[in-house]
Amino acid sequence: MAEANAAEGIEVLYWVGCAASFDDRNRKVAQAFARILRKAGVRFAILGPEEKCTGDPPRRLGNEYLAQTMIMGNVETLNRYGVTRIVATCPHCFNTLKNEYPDFGGKYDVVHHSQFLRELIDSGRLTPTKEVLQFLTYHDACYLGRYNQIFDEPREVLYRIPGVRVVEMEKSRDRGFCCGAGGARMWMEERGEKVNHRRLSHIEETHANAVATACPYCLIMLDDAAKTKNREDIRRYDIAELLDRSI
Template sequence: MMTEAVVELDDELWQSVYEITAGAMNPCYQCGTCTASCPFLSYLDRPLSARKILRRAQLGRGDGMEDIWMCSACRSCEVRCPRDVHIVEAIMGLRSLAFKARAVPPEMNRLLWSTLEEGNPWNDPRSERARWADGLKVRDAAEGVDVLLYVGCAGSYDPRLQGVARGLVQVLGRAGVNVGILGGRERCCGDAVRVTGERGYLQRLVEKNVKAFSGTGATTIVAISPHCFDMFRNLYPRYGLEAEVLHYTEYLEHMLDEGVLKPPRVKNSRVAYHDPCYLGRSNGIFEPPRRLLESVPGLELEELRDNRLNALCCGGGGGGMWREEGGERLSDKRVEQVKEADIPLLATSCPYCIQNFEDSTRRMGGPRVVDVMELLARPKAV
């Protein structure tokens, strides 16, 4: 005798899902293009199905939602969705619902507490946030500056990435830009909080940051990380941020156009550029980093198989930097592509991409990984 599975539908839960996702999943007609586009499935054969997540959300079902934590918010699915469904917004909304039910993976809880207590997701001491600038001539933004350089948590604490911030300060200073930093008063941009689903603290953090930024009088904010940049450009204006927000590659491209950026010669080399998801797919910034690379005498830029809108995610977004996962990673697959193309240098413009790729190349060998900034400021890095 056949038994039929009974699906319990819960009106109250449906209402909560609808409200917290602002109905983002409603236009979905279940074609499955998103699932087929997801790098976790196509590159790692892991069972992440945006279509199924959205279906369960449409029905107001709360079961089987563990896979919402696997998503790296890369938006490969969104750019292909024929119904323009805001898939990442729906998934982040579902994380908020899970957060309210205290159904959050332990690593997400840890990063939330670290951000609350120390102002950064790695739990590094708040008192050491400005160490990266020791011995560097850089103004305190409180003195009144035109440009506020927001360094970000990774750039402030990771010794490997501190050089990117230092190089940028030197390049801007040499060009006479009136730039300053918040130093020890800088706090996390909130991207790491958003991915945990905790909306109340996120809102308070964003409000504090908007106040701190506005207090400097800066009319332009330049962010190093695409994750901070994405927050400032797309979320902060809703909380009153009026300053223009640029990723550092955009700012340097303007300087190139004005003739005030003169990249130094580097050793002759072919270089591949990896588009960070939060810069490229999320914000359409594909050309500025390429133009910068092309401007460096000695470099020959080559495109990887998956580039621009089709770039392969490094796995770091959406909380991926803190996810505990074994086995092969997306960054391994990207490094494999560079190795197959036999390109010795892999440039990118995101601290998470750099950390993930370097983790892969340590295990697998392969290209030297650099930030675009390092090629402009410290040619010896090549």
């Protein structure tokens, strides 16, 4: 385990996830989140090379053997270090660690970074003060929203950032619309209209000049839609990136 803070004692393990480890765009999100943790004085650690895929993609694709092999390997590592609390920036990792790992002996207090950030703000450990002028809409990630009923926390983080104005899409919250990456479909070649293109049209209807999300898969898909539809003027952010600019 690699400590990311010199203070003794670890409050939380940051589960970085595959996207934030290997995708250039999402590495920036991980860096922003780590900066926030340091600014808040959070004592955290990462597993580094000992962190393996949670097993979510192979399980969704139907390879249960590979998924369980990954899960049991991670549980062994986490239990060896005595990990009790985990924060994840990826809703797919969050959902798997929270709801599926207990079946394999991995019982931890797992929170999504939107929940953790709101907790830091509410406790006074973080105070957003710098103005971030953005008129944006928020995209609900499926595994965060409909699967785990986390709708308010990411929005409340955005509301606390001075200068940010949020407008809702018609299809939001429990009526939200998938970005097109769920169920491991990110790696499938789509036929007909692409799901992420349809979601971009929902964003366009709000006339917002940016979209925020709290999922690396969604960020990748929204980035792709904006680039392939020549709408790069619509900026794409993770909520942590916006909060990082305000503190």
